[in-house]
Amino acid sequence: MIELILLIGALIVSLIIVIKSADVFVDNLVEIGAALGISQIILGVTASAIGTSLPEFGSAMIASLSGSTDIGVGVVIGSNIWNIAGILGITATFAGVIKTESRDLKRDGLVTLGTGLILIFFMFFGDIGRIASVFMILLYLVYLWRLIKDQKKFDAEEKVKKEKLVEFDSEKEFESETKTSRMASIDKKKLALVCVGLGGLIVGCRILVYSGVELARIAGIPEMIMGLFTLAIGTSIPELVVTFSSAMKGLHELSLGTVLGSNTFNILIGIGIPALFMSIPVEPLSMSFDAPFMIFVTVLLIVLIKTGGNKLNRTGGLILMATYITYAVLRLYVLA
Amino acid sequence: MYEKILVATMGEYMDDLIEHTVDLLHGRDAEVICVYVVETSVPFLTPKKVKEMMAEELTERGKEILVDMEKAFTGPDYSNIKFKGLMLEGSPADEIVKTAEKENVDVIVMGTGKSIVDKHLLGSVSEKIVHHAPCTIHLVRTA
Amino acid sequence: MLVIKLNLITLHNRLKLMSEKMFKKILLPVMGEYIDELAEHTLEMAQGKQIEVIGIYVIDTSVPFLTPSNVKKLMKEELSQRGDEILANLTSKFNTPSTYMINLKKVIVEGDPAEKIVEIAEKENVDIIVMGTGKSIIDKHLLGSVSEKVVHSTPCSIMLVKTVN
Numbered sequence: 001m002i003e004l005i006l007l008i009g010a011l012i013v014s015l016i017i018v019i020k021s022a023d024v025f026v027d028n029l030v031e032i033g034a035a036l037g038i039s040q041i042i043l044g045v046t047a048s049a050i051g052t053s054l055p056e057f058g059s060a061m062i063a064s065l066s067g068s069t070d071i072g073v074g075v076v077i078g079s080n081i082w083n084i085a086g087i088l089g090i091t092a093t094f095a096g097v098i099k100t101e102s103r104d105l106k107r108d109g110l111v112t113l114g115t116g117l118i119l120i121f122f123m124f125f126g127d128i129g130r131i132a133s134v135f136m137i138l139l140y141l142v143y144l145w146r147l148i149k150d151q152k153k154f155d156a157e158e159k160v161k162k163e164k165l166v167e168f169d170s171e172k173e174f175e176s177e178t179k180t181s182r183m184a185s186i187d188k189k190k191l192a193l194v195c196v197g198l199g200g201l202i203v204g205c206r207i208l209v210y211s212g213v214e215l216a217r218i219a220g221i222p223e224m225i226m227g228l229f230t231l232a233i234g235t236s237i238p239e240l241v242v243t244f245s246s247a248m249k250g251l252h253e254l255s256l257g258t259v260l261g262s263n264t265f266n267i268l269i270g271i272g273i274p275a276l277f278m279s280i281p282v283e284p285l286s287m288s289f290d291a292p293f294m295i296f297v298t299v300l301l302i303v304l305i306k307t308g309g310n311k312l313n314r315t316g317g318l319i320l321m322a323t324y325i326t327y328a329v330l331r332l333y334v335l336a
Numbered sequence: 337m338y339e340k341i342l343v344a345t346m347g348e349y350m351d352d353l354i355e356h357t358v359d360l361l362h363g364r365d366a367e368v369i370c371v372y373v374v375e376t377s378v379p380f381l382t383p384k385k386v387k388e389m390m391a392e393e394l395t396e397r398g399k400e401i402l403v404d405m406e407k408a409f410t411g412p413d414y415s416n417i418k419f420k421g422l423m424l425e426g427s428p429a430d431e432i433v434k435t436a437e438k439e440n441v442d443v444i445v446m447g448t449g450k451s452i453v454d455k456h457l458l459g460s461v462s463e464k465i466v467h468h469a470p471c472t473i474h475l476v477r478t479a
Numbered sequence: 480m481l482v483i484k485l486n487l488i489t490l491h492n493r494l495k496l497m498s499e500k501m502f503k504k505i506l507l508p509v510m511g512e513y514i515d516e517l518a519e520h521t522l523e524m525a526q527g528k529q530i531e532v533i534g535i536y537v538i539d540t541s542v543p544f545l546t547p548s549n550v551k552k553l554m555k556e557e558l559s560q561r562g563d564e565i566l567a568n569l570t571s572k573f574n575t576p577s578t579y580m581i582n583l584k585k586v587i588v589e590g591d592p593a594e595k596i597v598e599i600a601e602k603e604n605v606d607i608i609v610m611g612t613g614k615s616i617i618d619k620h621l622l623g624s625v626s627e628k629v630v631h632s633t634p635c636s637i638m639l640v641k642t643v644n
Contacts, residue, residue: 019545022547023545023547023548023549026547026549027547027548027549030549044553047549048549048550048553051547051549051550052547052550094622095622096614096617096618096621096622237545238545238546238547241542241543241544241545241546242546242547242550244543245541245542245543245546245554246550246554248622249539249554249558250510250511250561251554251557251558254553254554254557258550314617337519337520337523355501356501356636359502362526448630448636448637452631452632455631462630463627463630463631466612466626466627466630466639467616467619468616469612469613469639469641470641471641472520472612472638472639472640472641473612473638473639473641474636474637474638474639475630475633475636475637475638475639476636477633477634477635477636477637
């Protein structure tokens with residue numbers, strides 16, 4: 001009993017360490033990148049693409065390397081199902097609405113769907129090996145490049161729009177233009193913080209995976225379940241807070257973008273990079289149920305948004321939440 | 337812009353409410369409906385006699401208030417205003433919201449209500465009405 | 480009862496003396512929605528007289544625990560840019576020949592919207608705040624409402640413009 005409580009405590013503490021470390025790591029890395037003269041756009045897009053997903057990646061990576069590949073795959077697929085059905089469901093239900101631009105939905109939604117199908121495709125051939133791995137990583141780089149290109153285009157459009165605004169608004173100064181890359185010297189403190197963040201991420205993920213594995217053993221449940229639910233939901237806390245608070249503030253692009261971007265990253269990098277080091281075995285049930293369900297919720301999301309006139313409303317949110325509960329019940333009680 | 341105004345009053349700050357109402361109209365034709373609600377809810381176990389007495393007392397007070405309001409709004413300076421007094425019974429917030437909806441008024445004029453301490457302890461009719469927001473609401477600073 | 484009677488004696492005199500101009504300084508918080516309605520009601524208050532309107536946009540900086548700091552920064556930038564746009568839009572509404580009497584001052588601040596609105600209303604000593612009635616009832620229960628919080632601790636009169644059906 002005491003062991004159980006200690007393990008749950010370790011799970012929670014390590015989760016907070018992982019999430020905070022990921023934040024410190026990305027944040028300081030961006031600052032160093034800026035000091036090195038890397039474009040703000042590239043840094044911004046990359047940081048927001050991987051920032052919230054580092055906990056999933058870290059725990060999937062550590063789990064796979066320490067031999068618990070089931071947990072690794074579970075975290076990735078579980079997170080993806082939770083991100084859409086759970087997080088977007090909760091957010092849309094409480095915030096009332098998540099809006100999207102047709103263009104963004106097309107890009108991010110289809111990419112998310114596509115990466116899901118690619119994962120299933122590779123799963124057909126049994127274990128996920130090095131060829132699949134390289135393909136997925138390259139695909140992610142292409143996606144990232146595309147994101148950066150879109151952002152550049154968007155920034156250029158914004159600039160034009162701003163210049164038009166100036167006509168109305170002559171008294172207003174635009175300080176944003178003066179924000180040119182200040183070539184600050186690389187701060188030793190920032191470098192140290194990057195190392196601290198990375199260290200915290202590794203150690204935190206190690207404890208997280210360990211307590212997850214041990215908990216599964218004591219409670220007598222499969223590791224896969226542990227990964228699919230406990231770790232997947234835990235490591236997705238950053239997505240939850242970002243998606244929810246940005247929807248509340250009316251920053252809808254960020255809201256949906258966080259979830260879809262995270263799902264793409266989880267598959268292509270969360271499975272892609274561990275597969276570079278070792279072949280990832282595919283469990284029959286995740287092939288026949290979890291992965292297809294992940295595709296199903298992605299399609300469901302796109303359909304809900306499309307039928308709701310490019311937005312996810314409260315009804316859609318409730319449908320998504322009900323879908324997640326159905327999934328959890330089926331997976332935990334019916335198929336177990 | 338405002339053709340039908342509901343003025344909710346409990347007998348306090350009447351000059352302020354009248355002043356704001358007149359200012360909203362600035363001489364244009366409008367119907368002003370003055371509402372006083374006799375609050376009939378009493379704590380559990382209140383003797384029936386006491387309840388009746390309270391209702392009577394409040395009705396009496398309501399009449400006086402509405403008469404005063406009518407006087408205030410029917411002077412020669414206010415030929416533009418068509419006055420209507422209305423006395424209701426029930427929960428003040430509910431009745432005011434209901435009347436606003438039924439009469440399809442453009443704006444409700446009322447006080448901001450009690451001080452913050454009182455609001456926490458007693459709840460405020462104004463806040464309840466704001467919560468339901470049946471139409472535009474003009475809250476006159478009173479506390 | 481006595482109080483009311485006494486009030487009424489002075490009432491008629493007071494109404495006649497009443498200043499032609501009750502609202503000299505209006506605080507107009509904008510969130511980006513219903514700007515047309517809010518501007519219309521503000522103009523109505525002005526009634527062709529010279530008034531000062533303070534258009535305010537509050538950047539809501541609160542984020543949940545564990546929000547990555549770069550996301551927090553991004554949100555803040557995004558919102559402050561939106562604030563600029565909204566206030567510019569407001570300026571264009573009050574920049575027409577028929578609104579010459581409105582003297583618009585723009586303010587962008589960071590913090591909790593309701594708190595900041597009340598704080599600025601106090602500091603600037605405004606006569607009235609004009610804002611929307613806010614969200615639908617379901618949303619109010621789930622999220623709370625800035626308007627209701629402002630009503631709760633208001634230092635002055637408030638005009639709540641009906642914005643939701």
